[in-house]
Amino acid sequence: MYPKYANFPIFKLSSRNTMQIYKANILFTKERTQFDVIPNGYIAVDGGKVVGVYEQLPASLAGQPITDYGDKLLIPAMCDMHVHAPQYRNQGIAMDLELLPWLQNYTFPEESKYVDTAYAERMYRRFVRDLWRFGTMRTVAFATVHRDSTRLLMNLFREAGMSAHVGKVDMNRNCPDALCETVEDAIRDNEALIADCTEPDALVRPIITPRFVPSCTPELLQACGDLARKHHLPVQSHLSENRSEIAWVQELEPDSRNYGDAYRRYGLFGDTPTIMAHCVWTEGEELELMREKQVMVAHCPTSNLNLSSGTAPIRVFLNQGVPVGLGSDISGGHDLSIFKMMVYAIQVSKMLYCQDKSLPFLTLSEVFWVATKSAGQFFGKVGSFEPGYEFDALVVDDCSLNLDNYSLLHRLERFIYLGDDRQIVHRFCRGKEILEPRV
């Protein structure tokens, strides 16, 4: 029986938190400006965390079981820092519409369906499965205003073993009746969801989610800020996506110095860890406030293109030390792959560079770092293979793309530019191999 036992899948051991060693071509970005590349390297993992990365296996680790991925690539798993889970059905449709008719005819009617948890389950299962397909092991998601289907989404992430901050959306003005709640309902439903998640280091956690200033009264914004402070919960929302939205916020919150300041006044801008989607038009005092409060930008380049929003100045954020991650923003964005977000992030930065040569375009290592180590800090020590980081990883079999002995860096670049879910053959989150979620 010995040979059969030796072939027993290794991840079973890993789930018991014993030491595990993986061998592959290892690439990650400790620093923003360059890749760490370890050809035929070893990575030791214990208790879900990286112990070390080695060119040669140290004597102290001799005798430990090794999973050998041969010539494949081993890279950190992806983080999607802004996505509307209930807009999954609308991915890639009605892209010819402008923002307002698109919201009224597609977004809000779709979100209204999530009062029905059976519909929610059918769609959310596919959504979680597709995040898995594209190698996204950490997600910051908007759900809907509905408590029960939000709880369901959290449970589906847990069932899959994938990590997420999931937000019940809060909104009580400028929205259809079906999605409009009272402040009291919002507080009660958030408290209920928060009470579900008492484990301090849980994989799946709630995040306070006022939709955006125009859809929340001052009372609701204040209630959201109070909840965040009371439970020390993170916050997500939208910021400075387009100019007419900014003007509208200025009208609604005339005492605010800028859009970001409107959140700040209610304790929703960096008092707890905060992530703001878009920030296309952020500059001046708002930029300074983001730097000071370390508010993270969820950069969503496909959404910004599809909705004619403009181009977020990511080079400026990086120069200023404002944290940045990447978001698919389904369904303003049409692509769930964070690898494709890297490509788009480079491309839109090249458009800015074309207009202003003082803003060098983003390089591959920079967008990779943004999508992994920079974004991952929102989840703790995630997105790198440095010691102590949680082992979130993807094994990439790029043999279909590696037709002429490319360098490891060119292989990674081709996978990012040309590849898709077909090349991702293993996925890990917190040291556990994550198998395909049931739909």
Place this chain on the structure above:
Amino acid sequence: MYPKYANFPIFKLSSRNTMQIYKANILFTKERTQFDVIPNGYIAVDGGKVVGVYEQLPASLAGQPITDYGDKLLIPAMCDMHVHAPQYRNQGIAMDLELLPWLQNYTFPEESKYVDTAYAERMYRRFVRDLWRFGTMRTVAFATVHRDSTRLLMNLFREAGMSAHVGKVDMNRNCPDALCETVEDAIRDNEALIADCTEPDALVRPIITPRFVPSCTPELLQACGDLARKHHLPVQSHLSENRSEIAWVQELEPDSRNYGDAYRRYGLFGDTPTIMAHCVWTEGEELELMREKQVMVAHCPTSNLNLSSGTAPIRVFLNQGVPVGLGSDISGGHDLSIFKMMVYAIQVSKMLYCQDKSLPFLTLSEVFWVATKSAGQFFGKVGSFEPGYEFDALVVDDCSLNLDNYSLLHRLERFIYLGDDRQIVHRFCRGKEILEPRV
């Protein structure tokens, strides 16, 4: 034996030019501004050409064999109007470099390898196979300066049954020695390739291909113009891709009124059918000249993004009646899928719209029309399902994307935005089903 005969693949009949009828959900763009959608429709094909499209099968066609594709989509096949076949290996690498080091360190060294026809065959076979994968049945390709490997590429397209205009590249200045030819060599090699293709209606034909003005002396440009006129051959080159290139051309051809006029003076700008890649900065007299001479724009949005070239004003070209097609421009572009070029063409038009509201962004039907019926005119009657058009078609099985009973138009939109080669299950060129080319 009767049942077995009845199950015999239908395309065998079609290749004998008998009438064939296909049943599916048929979508195409007779007009630029809207799709023709025929749910569960019929298309009759004879002699490789469309006889008609029908909601109900006419009595006159009763008794003909029908290939029933069930709930799948049937759409025109794609045309790639600008692609550098020998840059296939460089697809998706070194995208962090600017144009000049990229040309010197990647493009020219790679093209130099094509003096070796064994290397050329290995790469060109994969290139043709991948065009097939993504549903591109018509291609306008740059090869290299090398006669033998250019002939090989033409033969591989013929062997596959896919249509192409293939250009031996002509260049004799501002290029590495290994790729520099004399005017006499250029004429001799072009004449040899032209002599191979005497069939008037051949699937694969030569196209006169001066690389661009800076790499061709006036003598070579004149020789190219003479060849085009003598054999009535089409012409392809690059035009107004970036501003420093335009300034360089002005220096080299000081008597020209603009970059396009520099080609015109040598008979290379619309005296025979002409296609020019990029046209990012085309305006004024150059635009007027393109309209007058009906020079086609090969719009390459990914390449323009990747190389920081700028954004071609496609809305202006359409308004002015300048013909437009889409090009992948491998390896300035990184994606071989013309469907993804449609997405990018919409997105970059939205960026222009964001800056100038007088230039409405391109709609899905417009980019589909550009990629099929508009581009297809370069090959004759290609790219539509109107009677008399050559039957170039794709059968799309989008069941993996059609998770919630979308409309046919939304199914097509989702396939274009989210789909890939996996959904393309049959491909036709000139009425013949095209099977996977051997690599």
